[in-house]
Amino acid sequence: MTDTLKPENENQILDAIQWAVSEKTPLDVVAGGSKRDFGRPMQTAATLDMSAMSAIKTYEPEELFMTLEAGAPMKEINKALDDAGQHLSFEPPDFGPLLGTDGDRATIGGIVATNLAGPRRIKEGAARDHVLGFHAVSGRGEIFKSGGTVVKNVTGFDLSKLMAGSFGTLAVLSDVTLKTLPKPEKVRTLLVRWRVDGVYDHAAMKVMSMALGSAHDVSGAAHLPAHAAISSSVDYVNAVGGGVTALRLEGPAPSVEHRVEALRNELREFGNIEELHTSNSRTFWREVRDVRPFAGRDDLAFVWRLSVPPAEGAKVALSILETLKGEVIYDWGGGQVWLGLQAVTNAGAEVVRSVVAGVGGHATLIRASQDIRGEVPVFQPLSAAEGLIAEKIKEGFDPEGVLNPGRMYPGV
């Protein structure tokens, strides 16, 4: 039974961290708990629960920003944005179901700490690209801030980038300011449908590369091989029987109509192109965003997320699947490869990482038992020089190692 501290304001976070430092008691930083099993398992004596700091502090749609307490639930944030016709354009995913918990538990602090992004990553960037500034308490027990509320800002080192994706190992965010953008008026998805038999992953990479290199401003490019397409709740997708390559077009209505026609025309050699309208499109891309085809699949013990040069996606996945049993989903035009692997020694890390090393990129073990996550490096192993910098950065923010120690790397 560990102590749980539930601060209600920044000064209480400060008290908690100063106490942790003086007592040398490491803290497990948590809010919604949707991604608790993402990262290396930790030994912590106390929990810092951020869920009481859940307010939307400021939202100024016309200034295109929103300041949120770190524990603000995504569900409420999305509701507020929706009411103003805006969104977080990097499409923060909900990994609850993928990681075996309920949906709708994610908070903005967790999204930023894990630097997640959905299918629109290719066009709009990830969480890192949307954090304009923050206030935080470092592991030194000091309040500090960086950035501001404006988009254009080059004042000092960009610590927002460092906070994004640091898994709470450097500082505890008290609030974070994010860029908000108008929601596109209309969404359409073009579906290239592949035959029921055969493997079309390589062909799909070509289709996505062509679409992303076109002038039609594609904001999502994913390929679901047959096994994944069948699991979609969208009938036009699951009824195909074979694999589906999906391309998303968004924007003002006349523009979307025009681009749909143009892109459809350019894709005519791939047969009869199906089209999803707004509601089906939203459902489909949410499924891709949250990696829903792998949610609840107990047979896929391990889920890897690979970030590779997009044109290499199929090559990487198929080469891994030659040796290991599993399934694949491609997002980001092939640049993000989701691999679901059946039970295998060490989650197949050696094979996965050596194949990724061949093309450049990184591999993160997203889903695995606690034991495996303790043994296999969850995050991409760093070069000696990079590892040293990471250690020194950790030392600069959290010298006593009281914040999520070891969640990313041993000693960090």
Add this chain to the structure above:
Amino acid sequence: MQMPKPDENVIARRSELAAALREIVPGEGVIDNDEELRAFDCDGLMAYKQLPLIVVLPETTQQVSEILKYCHANNIKIVPRGAGTGLSGGAMPLADAITLGLSKFKKILEVDYANRCVVTQPGVTNLGITQAVEHAGFYYAPDPSSQIACSIGGNVAENSGGVHCLKYGLTTNNVLGVEMVLMNGEIIRLGGKHLDAGGYDLLGVITGSEGLLGVITEVTVRILRKPEVARALLIGFPTMIDAGNCVADVIAAGIIPGGMELMDKPTIHATEDFVHAGYPLDVEGLMIVELDGPEAEVAYLVERVEEIARAANASTVRISESEEERMRFWSGRKNAFPAIGRISPDYICVDGTIPRKKLAEVLERMQGISEKHGLRVANVFHAGDGNLHPLVLFDANVPGELDAAEALCGDILRLCVEVGGVLSGEHGIGVEKRDLMGAMFTEDDLKQQQRVKCAFDPGHLLNPGKVYPELHRCAELGRMHVHHGKLPFPDIPRF
């Protein structure tokens, strides 16, 4: 401008150091005579000049590594330099430091259309990247106004912007990877053709670090397909307040234009006299709104922006009907700086960002600041993203005017921070705004930033005296102040 006190012992060793550098970079890549050094005595911030101790122009990453290793071992300072177009003095030389120029890194190494990226050496110009891919219909999005001359390595160091930032992001949103050399000579690669980092986002921290963390020797950037079409609206307003409101209305309508620029009356007149762009002279504010994208989209949005502008009290609206006319609309704005140069012997370009809604208030208070210092101010403004470029006009030959101009700039930047903005939108801090950092950050904020510096360059050998007003030793920054004896958080709810 107070710079760290030069080390006389290092200055005395100039010929010895030059000889050692010639062992690493043979031929004419090492410059140590005052005549030739003069070409490197400042960057785009020309008010401050200083001869470097030595300039070295390596040609390979290996040479850069050896230079840094040597300087690290001998405790010699380094000032990295790209094209030297920076406006905040980031590449300003130091009397006891070696200026390391990347101007010989001029090759584009790879164009990869399948992965939509370009791998290039850092000395290639910003525009050079676009020129390498435009025949295939692609371009590199960030477009600082110095894009003909500025280098991509410098863009990464400064996190450069441009007029299209609101829609396409700054350099940091368009860089995929770098190869860089650390101060100890170690060569590391961050990122690549893939997205995001496997561990801490070091690439994100490097971008905009103004040469304080390492020397960039290779850059991978993403390229985008050129929009089908771009059209511009030239919109005049009877007051700057109307213009400011129009900016807010466009964004409130859910439209993010490719560019949205605003000029005040002095700038309109100066540019019209200079380039004869056909600007209306009877307006107080003139806005250029550029919409780019698929043809159908642009046609639709042009109509909507026109409606919004008319509703916002615009007195004149013109829409470009040809590429030539669009370029003519831009010609005045793009020549705003030289145009101001014609009406004033000297000027300083300020670079702060404010929340858009504060525009009217800031303009009004800026008027007061201008009167207080007895100098004129002309305004150009990246209205879409709140980035102000007030141009402070003065004559350096009139005793006291430079000081007054600098004081005026400081007042404007403090005003930007006061209304919720920041000290620099795109030019960087360098030496120019270094001493104003305290207006925006607390001592703890600044110390936390400097601890990142300590992870890369604990000896403070890379570009010292830039960005941070006070150099703290890393040992001092690392010291922990433990709050013993305090009651453990009496008010925190516990379970």
